[in-house]
Amino acid sequence: MGQKPITFIRQVVAICTYPNLLCDHTVPEDARQRAERILNNCGGKSIGAYTASQGIECIRQDVAKYIETRDGGIPSDPNNIFLSTGASDAIVTTLKLLVSGEGSSRTGVMIPIPQYPLYSAAIAELNAVQVNYYLDEDNCWALNIEELRRALSEARSHCHPKVLCTINPGNPTGQVQSRQVIEDVIRFAAEESLFLMADEVYQDNVYAEGCEFHSFKKVLFEMGPQYSNTVELASYHSVSKGYMGECGYRGGYMELINLDPDVRVQLIKLLSVRLCPPVSGQAVLGVITNPPQPGEPSYEKFIKEKKHVLNCLAERARLTEQVFSGIPGIHCNPVQGAMYSFPRIEIPPKAIEAAQTVGQTPDMFFCMKLLEETGICVVPGSGFGQREGTYHFRMTILPKTEKLKILLNRLKSFYQTFTEQYS
Amino acid sequence: MGQKPITFIRQVVAICTYPNLLCDHTVPEDARQRAERILNNCGGKSIGAYTASQGIECIRQDVAKYIETRDGGIPSDPNNIFLSTGASDAIVTTLKLLVSGEGSSRTGVMIPIPQYPLYSAAIAELNAVQVNYYLDEDNCWALNIEELRRALSEARSHCHPKVLCTINPGNPTGQVQSRQVIEDVIRFAAEESLFLMADEVYQDNVYAEGCEFHSFKKVLFEMGPQYSNTVELASYHSVSKGYMGECGYRGGYMELINLDPDVRVQLIKLLSVRLCPPVSGQAVLGVITNPPQPGEPSYEKFIKEKKHVLNCLAERARLTEQVFSGIPGIHCNPVQGAMYSFPRIEIPPKAIEAAQTVGQTPDMFFCMKLLEETGICVVPGSGFGQREGTYHFRMTILPKTEKLKILLNRLKSFYQTFTEQYS
DSSP: OOOOOOHHHHHHHHHOOOOOGHHHSSSOHHHHHHHHHHHTTTTGTTTTSSTTTTOOOHHHHHHHHHHHHHTTTTOOGGEEEEEESSSHHHHHHHHHHHOOOOOOEEEEEEEEEEEHHHHHHHHTTTOOOOEEEBBBBGGGTTHHHHHHHHHHHTTTTSSEEEEEEEEEEEETTTOOHHHHHHHHHHHHHHHTEEEEOOOETTTTOOOOOTTTOOOOHHHHHHHHHHHHHOEEEEEEEEESSSSTTOOGOOOEEEESSSOOOHHHHOOOOHHHOOOOOOOOHHHHHHHHSOOTTTTTTTHHHHHHHHHHHHHHHHHHHHHHHHHHSSSTTTOOOOBTTTTEEEEEEEEOOOHHHHHHHHTHHHHHHHHHHHHHHOOOOOOOGGGTTTTTTTEEEEEEEEEEEHHHHHHHHHHHHHHHHHHTTTT | OOOOOOOOHHHHHHHOGGGGGGOTSSSSSHHHHHHHHHHHHHHGTTTTTOOOOOOOOOHHHHHHHHHHTTTOOOOOOOGGGESHHHHHHHHHHHHHHOOOGGGGGEEEEEEESOTTTTHHHHHHTTEEEEEHHHHHHHHTTTTOOOHHHHHHHHHHTSSSSEEEEEEEOOOTTOOOOOHHHHHHHHHHHHHHHHHEEEETTTTTBOOOTOOOOOHHHHHHHTTOHHHHOOOOOEEEEEEESSSOOOOGGGGGGEESSSSOOOHHHHHHHHHTTTTTHHHHHHHHHHHHHHHHOOSSTHHHHHHHHHHHHHHHHHHHHHHHHHHHHSSEEOOOOOOOTTTEOOEOOOHHHHHHHHHHHHTOOOOHHHHHHHHHHHHHOOOEGGGTTTOOOOOEEEEEEEEEEEHHEEEEEEEHHHHHHHHHHHH
């Protein structure tokens, strides 16, 4: 999408790859220091060696410090940090640990609808039961506790709900959860003995004024020992999102709170089967959690590049919302965070009929027509789940602003033609 | 273990990581060309972007060409190549596709004993049935077709055997299968309608005179269309072994032959859940399958480094066998290939009793004592499986020759003291 990699990240990883560059004085000193520290913590000082299954220790320490800083000093234990092959790997691994049973004792996993399809795919693969709770579109996709209660109570008739997943900021819905909602969710999980999985991979991607990212970990500990000593929580982060966007490196981590020590032993065993996460991805994570500090040679450039990416994304989030709000028949909540808009679209009855004749869902029909006629590729809402009778699509805000303007206007014209054609 | 990375591999991956190095003329031109080609095949010319789930197309083409060259011109189709996160990921993914059923219809997976524990772990995780066939220790760990027949026939009473796994060169057993055995195994798989999984990650690690690596793919095609059009075969390779030893990059591939097109669709779906294999690992694989050619600036250095690693390993394989053969009570087959010796050791009855009192298997008891008293870490045979009443351990041949000599002699003295102590 044209987003340039952060120079400092790539410098450190390049040196780790080819340590001859440690002597290259065109590379800044702080990059060389970071690389040397990582290499000193690798077997044979090489990122080609296997690491511990849990990840390189000094990087887990960096992650823990990073979490402490993020959460205003609430302690984080490197032993609770597990590095992973992107967040997906960690999420699937957690589900593997939690899922069991057959028939009506099968594990129920509560997921938001709309959801990121990794969840539905992993739940299906593990033969668990998907328990949908609907986000409140009329309230900017907020999580509603009454809806959680409804979903849980209905699910208890046919499965054993044990896990509650939440995505904050939301994918594909882009909402940022308020501190109050997070507190309510934690209280609900505590009352109902649910394992909380908090997908927080978009924690750096918050754009809307008045919105702020609150980690589940922080809120949990602020609620006091009654909660922080009992609620089981997994939180996920990734190098693929934020300002770094280093998806190809497949780096990430999870922090596990209040995990039963016996379960931890099984987790380590499970992780050791796949040996270790890619070490270059671990190195990227190491840079992100131990970035240049004021006074270091790379600090200003790093901050400038980081701010540039995040400012551009914020601009595009506003632009997207603005254009969509101006199109009759389209309703789009503010893109408070993450990287997507998820507008609701009205689809005329004749288009719904036309979709049926070709065996497509109406939103898929719309998206295919859009692709065929404009070359714009968006993902139909049915891929994420949506309330019956409503139609959406997910569109990324990643294209450069000038390009995004063109895309949005082309989409606008197309939608107008489409609705006229099928009216 | 002190094995130095191959310079050319790291140069190419460093340039892919930090493309400013494309202008660095201290890096050889062929490395820059390889990196540029890989980058041109990445989204936004960045290895930070997701790739296709199946892997970067130009690297799949390189892999296919590499296989063709290896197999004397037998064609390989890039569409049959799937890049993976190390070989382990590809092996587990294949098993996921093949395993189904409940009760006595559960899928049986035939694996050699001794085996690499990835297989037993994945089979357990997927709730399949492990069907053991024993390698013939008295015949240098050869695979015996009669034993395959026995194992299959016994398994049919309680499960549905569908998969036959083979590891060549063997891990932990180090044998290199003869062409004749491979042909027999393929014929057996064809007769019994078994899906063949050929773990060939040690294909570059063949040391013994008179031994040669024959790929299952090559033998299959040489047996003619009756076999090559029907037998379903998956073959695995990795960047973690061979002369490269780049385990930390988690790169690998599988080639799938005669896969049902409908199953292929499901495979792609399954792979897309985990997005893509780490791109730096894909790049390492790209270098290995498209190495410097005669006349290119890096050719001589590359060949020299490659030969050095393989010659050292061959020397250590011989040294290991030689020292172990001189120890009464230890029997060690020749290390024909791979990276391990797997000697059988006699354990005195009193040591077996002592092991029982501490709740350990006798080989684990031996290995723990060895570790405690000498600092040498070897893996007990019970971790890999062995015929009842026999005891083994796996020891890597990776340490530098001088160090390995010291280790082997220390192990020798320890074994003598151990047997005296418990006699």
